Amino acid sequence: MSEPRAPLRHDVPLLLHRHFRFQWEPSQECHVLLYPEGMVKLLGGSAEIMKRIDGKTTLSELIAALETAFPGVELRDEVLEFAEIAHAKGWITPGAE
Amino acid sequence: MSAIPTWLNLELTYRCPLHCAFCYNPIDYTQHSEELSTDAWRSVLRQARELGAVQLGLSGGEPLQRDDLEDIVAEARSLGYYVNLITSGVGLNETRIAALKRAGLDHIQLSFQDSTQSLNDFVSSTRSFELKLRMARLIKQHDYPMVMNVVLHRLNIDHVGDILAMAEALAADHLELANTQYYGWAFQNREQLLPSHEQVARAEQAVTEFRARNSRLKVYFVVPDYHATRPKRCVNGWGTTFLNIAPDGLALPCHEARMLPGLNFPNVRDHELGWIWRESDAFNRYRGTAWMKEPCRSCPEREKDLGGCRCQAYLLTGDATSADPVCELSPHHSLVTEAVRAVTSKRSLPLSPMSFRNDENSRRLVFPERQG
Numbered sequence A: 001m002s003e004p005r006a007p008l009r010h011d012v013p014l015l016l017h018r019h020f021r022f023q024w025e026p027s028q029e030c031h032v033l034l035y036p037e038g039m040v041k042l043l044g045g046s047a048e049i050m051k052r053i054d055g056k057t058t059l060s061e062l063i064a065a066l067e068t069a070f071p072g073v074e075l076r077d078e079v080l081e082f083a084e085i086a087h088a089k090g091w092i093t094p095g096a097e
Numbered sequence B: 001m002s003a004i005p006t007w008l009n010l011e012l013t014y015r016c017p018l019h020c021a022f023c024y025n026p027i028d029y030t031q032h033s034e035e036l037s038t039d040a041w042r043s044v045l046r047q048a049r050e051l052g053a054v055q056l057g058l059s060g061g062e063p064l065q066r067d068d069l070e071d072i073v074a075e076a077r078s079l080g081y082y083v084n085l086i087t088s089g090v091g092l093n094e095t096r097i098a099a100l101k102r103a104g105l106d107h108i109q110l111s112f113q114d115s116t117q118s119l120n121d122f123v124s125s126t127r128s129f130e131l132k133l134r135m136a137r138l139i140k141q142h143d144y145p146m147v148m149n150v151v152l153h154r155l156n157i158d159h160v161g162d163i164l165a166m167a168e169a170l171a172a173d174h175l176e177l178a179n180t181q182y183y184g185w186a187f188q189n190r191e192q193l194l195p196s197h198e199q200v201a202r203a204e205q206a207v208t209e210f211r212a213r214n215s216r217l218k219v220y221f222v223v224p225d226y227h228a229t230r231p232k233r234c235v236n237g238w239g240t241t242f243l244n245i246a247p248d249g250l251a252l253p254c255h256e257a258r259m260l261p262g263l264n265f266p267n268v269r270d271h272e273l274g275w276i277w278r279e280s281d282a283f284n285r286y287r288g289t290a291w292m293k294e295p296c297r298s299c300p301e302r303e304k305d306l307g308g309c310r311c312q313a314y315l316l317t318g319d320a321t322s323a324d325p326v327c328e329l330s331p332h333h334s335l336v337t338e339a340v341r342a343v344t345s346k347r348s349l350p351l352s353p354m355s356f357r358n359d360e361n362s363r364r365l366v367f368p369e370r371q372g
Helices: A044-050 A058-070 A076-088 B039-052 B069-079 B094-103 B116-125 B127-143 B155-168 B185-189 B195-212 B273-278 B281-285 B310-317 B334-344 B360-366
Strands: A012-016 A021-027 A030-035 A038-042 A093-096 B007-011 B053-059 B082-087 B107-112 B146-152 B175-180 B218-222 B241-247
Touching: A021 B185, A030 A044, A044 A058, A044 A076, A044 B082, A058 A076, A076 A093, B007 B039, B039 B069, B039 B127, B053 B069, B069 B082, B069 B094, B069 B281, B107 B127, B116 B127, B116 B281, B127 B146, B146 B155, B175 B195, B195 B218, B195 B334, B273 B281, B310 B334
Parallel strands: B007 B053, B007 B241, B053 B082, B082 B107, B107 B146, B146 B175, B175 B218
Antiparallel strands: A012 A093, A021 A030, A030 A038
């Protein structure tokens, strides 16, 4: 989770880093991201993004998929902002499954 | 929404090959040695998961002393927990670390007592330093995230620069510089372990400088209670987040609460966990703010710190409903400032011997009259 990071590219698949786990928690009624001795709740839009990070989908494809799923909503900036944060925190990395 | 015990900690055993002078296990741990069975731990895992527990700590004592650790990890992982092993590294080897990985262990927190062999081995009263170095490398070879934990005190806090370098060299992902909290064995040895204000300030400065040149290794350093002017929420608030199960099945809102008088802590052998968490008198006693007396009751900060730590209040004032004496608004605050002043004014180490955590000392401290 701590290798130096290259800039985030839009044309390569994104993968959840193997040291993190993303799952639905019924008791909290939200998705969470789990890591050593810690947890963050991912609500609404951020959970929709994380669901699509599967080692196959690129960032460009992810934006297109979300715009199809939520028509009429301008999502691009929000997705890019979240992806940059998730990348900086080491949650997501470029790489195929 | 009512409180969810998102953090479940299982103290699988009080047995431990180390004898650390700052151990947070109870002084009388030898009186609570009857451990839960594998099936009983499995049942605890299932019940707690239903209550919403998701982060799981497996600690002790030394959890590797249990030869069913792999089975417990496998059950936990299949239930959806994120499984953290909190270990000294003693008892770990190639076979077990691979088996734990297969069972689904997510992360290993490895403790060191210092950056030097001599002090590590002195404070833990064992020869464990070289083994810990080997275990740190093994953990990374097996691709676990690794949190390195070092408990800080008067004898090692001046080595923080070297400890940071060691964590960097061993490729730790996080370093927890855990200032000693004065309960249990650490309270017995407070005079020998409490650092001065100057030592704490220098350590904090070393951490600040390290963070400025290394953003890869995450370092946790929290100003210790005795050197602060406000208390901290204990385990994020009594009965709000944290649920600890002791080796004998006692359910506790924090590691230390067993020592509090007048509380009948429930045991998972006798009660369902849902009842324990929601209904039992012990888990409701210090929930929220209704139990408070002055100066906490009318304090504008009462919701922020919830009066601090009940165990610290009891240990220092004899009354668990007092304000935590760490708070400068507490009428007992001088108990803390005097303790720090006493160690700061001393130039050399005190002469009284350290009470290392071991079975003999445990029995001696519980039954002083039986010793010659």
